[in-house]
Amino acid sequence: MDFFLNRHSGVPIRRQIRGMIEYAISFGDLGIGAALPSVRDLADQLGVAPMTVSQVYADLKRDGLVETRTGAGTFVADSDRAQVAARSDIAQLHGEIDRLIDSATAQGIGLTEFGLLFNARLGYRADLGQPAVIAVAGLFDEATRSYADAIARQVGSGVSVYPVTVERLQADEVLRARIAAADTIVTFLTLRDTVKGLFPNGNVVPIRFIPSEPTRLALASLDPMARVAVISRFPAFLPILSFGVQRFAAHCQDIVTGSEGDPGLETLLADRDVLIFATGAEATAARMPQGTRTIEYRHIPDPGDIDRVMKSHVARAGAGLRYGKDDG
Numbered sequence: 001m002d003f004f005l006n007r008h009s010g011v012p013i014r015r016q017i018r019g020m021i022e023y024a025i026s027f028g029d030l031g032i033g034a035a036l037p038s039v040r041d042l043a044d045q046l047g048v049a050p051m052t053v054s055q056v057y058a059d060l061k062r063d064g065l066v067e068t069r070t071g072a073g074t075f076v077a078d079s080d081r082a083q084v085a086a087r088s089d090i091a092q093l094h095g096e097i098d099r100l101i102d103s104a105t106a107q108g109i110g111l112t113e114f115g116l117l118f119n120a121r122l123g124y125r126a127d128l129g130q131p132a133v134i135a136v137a138g139l140f141d142e143a144t145r146s147y148a149d150a151i152a153r154q155v156g157s158g159v160s161v162y163p164v165t166v167e168r169l170q171a172d173e174v175l176r177a178r179i180a181a182a183d184t185i186v187t188f189l190t191l192r193d194t195v196k197g198l199f200p201n202g203n204v205v206p207i208r209f210i211p212s213e214p215t216r217l218a219l220a221s222l223d224p225m226a227r228v229a230v231i232s233r234f235p236a237f238l239p240i241l242s243f244g245v246q247r248f249a250a251h252c253q254d255i256v257t258g259s260e261g262d263p264g265l266e267t268l269l270a271d272r273d274v275l276i277f278a279t280g281a282e283a284t285a286a287r288m289p290q291g292t293r294t295i296e297y298r299h300i301p302d303p304g305d306i307d308r309v310m311k312s313h314v315a316r317a318g319a320g321l322r323y324g325k326d327d328g
Contacts, residue, residue: 003037005046013048017056025065025076027094028085036066036074092174134161135182137195139234141165143279147209147301151186154306166191169198186301190236207309209299211244218295219248222274226293228255229272233280235259241278241297260284 003020024030043050057074060066067077104114138144148163169176185204187195192206230245232238242257258268260281274293277285285294
């Protein structure tokens with residue numbers, strides 16, 4: 001790569017040279033094992049004394065960013081910074097940083113002030129400790145976000161919780177690489193094998209999901225004589241859905257179940273007063289005759305499982321978490 005100096009800048013020459021090389025390493029322009037110009041060649045290129053370049057190389061070597069090989073020259077070392085730059089998803093992070101800088105500039109914050117603010121925030125986060133990362137893998141965007149929000153509220157500060165759908169994970173290799181770095185990947189029991197197949201070395205933790213309070217109240221309010229249909233988009237989920245309906249609407253006796261795509265679905269639904277549909281089966285609900293009561297069966301992560309299962313998994317990740325008033 002080409003190196004150049006800004007001789008009208010107030011930044012010392014030696015610091016400029018070091019900054020250019022560090023930038024090239026941090027952003028992957030100089031990858032692990034890449035050769036740097038010899039001291040004399042770089043000095044000639046920049047029009048500086050060889051001693052200046054020699055001192056910069058010595059500083060970089062001391063910090064583990066470069067290494068010297070006798071008779072061969074100076075090369076980029078296999079450092080943490082170079083490894084991060086080599087990751088396939090690092091370009092996305094660079095874009096997010098650039099957008100943050102653009103946002104600060106638009107608010108009238110100069111680059112120097114932004115640097116001070118950013119470093120102060122880094123120091124604050126370092127004092128808090130490295131946050132644990134939980135990924136929540138579900139089937140539908142809105143529902144999965146609600147699951148992640150519920151988990152985040154219960155585990156408290158010090159944890160980052162990210163929702164993601166299985167469909168996006170299957171389609172996006174870069175996203176899978178990011179989620180693979182999570183300390184724990186939470187999902188439904190019915191999705192465990194699928195998610196585990198995507199992350200064979202990941203800490204995939206299935207937890208129970210229970211009907212939300214509005215769903216429980218709606219089920220309990222059903223007329224005992226109502227003719228009820230229970231529909232799921234996915235056949236594998238139907239047993240769990242049926243169990244929940246029977247538990248919270250045990251007073252209803254006429255309940256039929258089916259999945260979208262079943263050949264006799266229209267006949268099954270023809271005489272129903274109430275349709276209880278799992279998230280994702282909205283198309284079936286929209287086709288029901290006017291006057292039919294429709295209830296979306298929404299889930300929430302079981303708070304007991306979050307406390308029993310998630311607490312131990314996140315604790316092993318080394319995060320200092322707060323779990324409600326009882327835990328201090």
